[in-house]
Amino acid sequence: ETGVTQTPRHLVMGMTNKKSLKCEQHLGHNAMYWYKQSAKKPLELMFVYSLEERVENNSVPSRFSPECPNSSHLFLHLHTLQPEDSALYLCASSPRGSPEAPPGELFFGEGSRLTVL
Amino acid sequence: DQQVKQNSPSLSVQEGRISILNCDYTNSMFDYFLWYKKYPAEGPTFLISISSIKDKNEDGRFTVFLNKSAKHLSLHIVPSQPGDSAVYFCAASAQYYGGSQGNLIFGKGTKLSVKP
Numbered sequence: 226e227t228g229v230t231q232t233p234r235h236l237v238m239g240m241t242n243k244k245s246l247k248c249e250q251h252l253g254h255n256a257m258y259w260y261k262q263s264a265k266k267p268l269e270l271m272f273v274y275s276l277e278e279r280v281e282n283n284s285v286p287s288r289f290s291p292e293c294p295n296s297s298h299l300f301l302h303l304h305t306l307q308p309e310d311s312a313l314y315l316c317a318s319s320p321r322g323s324p325e326a327p328p329g330e331l332f333f334g335e336g337s338r339l340t341v342l
Numbered sequence: 343d344q345q346v347k348q349n350s351p352s353l354s355v356q357e358g359r360i361s362i363l364n365c366d367y368t369n370s371m372f373d374y375f376l377w378y379k380k381y382p383a384e385g386p387t388f389l390i391s392i393s394s395i396k397d398k399n400e401d402g403r404f405t406v407f408l409n410k411s412a413k414h415l416s417l418h419i420v421p422s423q424p425g426d427s428a429v430y431f432c433a434a435s436a437q438y439y440g441g442s443q444g445n446l447i448f449g450k451g452t453k454l455s456v457k458p
Contacts, residue, residue, distance in 0.1 A: 229385070258445075267344065268386075268431065268448040315385055330376070331446065333385030 228252045231316050231334035238306065239342050246301040246337045248316030257299040258331065259291060260315040268315065274299060306341045313338050345369045346434050348449035355456050361419040363452050365432030368413065372434040376446070377406060377417050380429045389430070390417070422456045429453045 229250045238244050250257060259271040271285045274293040288310075290302040299316055317331040347366045355361045363377075373394040378386035392399040392406045392415070399406050405418045419426055432449040 265450070267346070267450045268446075270445050270447075273445060317385075330388045330391065331386075333387070335383065335385045 228332050229316060229318055229334035231314075231337050233337060234335065235338045235340075237340045237342065238303070240306060240308070242306075243302070243304040245303065246314055246316075246339075248299040248301075248334055250297055250299075250316075250318040250332070252318055252320075252332060254318035254320050254332070255296055256319050257293060257296075258317040258319070259299065259301050260317060260333075262313040262315060262336070264312075272301075303339075306339075308341050311339055311341045343368070344449075345372075346432055346447050346449040348430075348432055348452050350452050351450070352453040352455070355422045355454065357424055357456055357458050358421045361417075361422045361426065361454055361456065363417040363419075363430050363432075363454065365415050365417075365449055366413055367415075367434050369434070369436065369447075370413070371436040372447075374435040375406070375408060375415050376433045376435070377404075378431040378433060378448075380431065380451070386431055419454075422454075424456045424458050427454055427456045 232247045236244060256275045258273050260268045261271055262268050272291045273280050277293050277296055288305050292300040292302060301314060313336045315336045316334045319331045345368050376391040377389040379389045380386040390399060390401050390404050390406050392408050394410060397408050403419055406415060408415045429451040431451045433446040435446050
């Protein structure tokens with residue numbers, strides 16, 4: 226099993242659809258993240274969950290709705306998206322706050338490539 | 343405004359030579375810096391890091407240099423190998439010494455091509 230698994234790897238949806246991205250980590254980490262990578266832009270932090278509580282919401286539009294039911298799973302629910310939301314969505318995990326782990330060493334999944342028509 | 347800048351979108355180097363990737367930052371609160379490497383169709387993977395109390399960190403063929411006064415860091419790869427061809431992201435974090443992990447701010451990345 227890979228450390229951080231994302232499904233689906235590719236998703237095409239219309240602007241009126243509702244879909245979800247799923248992330249699962251098998252590393253025993255206590256924090257999970259959603260990042261967005263648009264073309265020609267840096268990775269942008271969207272949400273941070275630490276011990277299943279959302280600790281950061283980086284001014285993300287409400288059409289993106291995260292859910293963290295437990296420390297191993299993270300979802301990103303999508304509804305009424307816009308074509309400009311087409312991007313690579315990356316999930317990551319880390320042992321946040323652990324003195325043994327270098328801060329900021331995130332473990333990324335392979336990403337979900339989203340296309341909004 | 344970008345807090346972490348990688349001004350070279352691409353770099354081409356001959357196998358065996360040195361690759362130098364540069365990164366500038368604007369936020370003086372950043373106290374921990376990282377480099378990530380990304381192959382196509384894969385997520386970024388952690389490569390090497392450096393805290394602001396150091397000016398150099400070495401791990402095998404990879405060395406990161408930090409110049410705090412210039413707010414500049416660089417990644418040196420010696421010798422470069424074709425397998426090093428990837429996109430390299432610089433990232434920075436604040437609040438390390440505050441006892442909590444700040445969130446990472448990434449640059450846009452530099453695509454390194456190492457030619458045989």
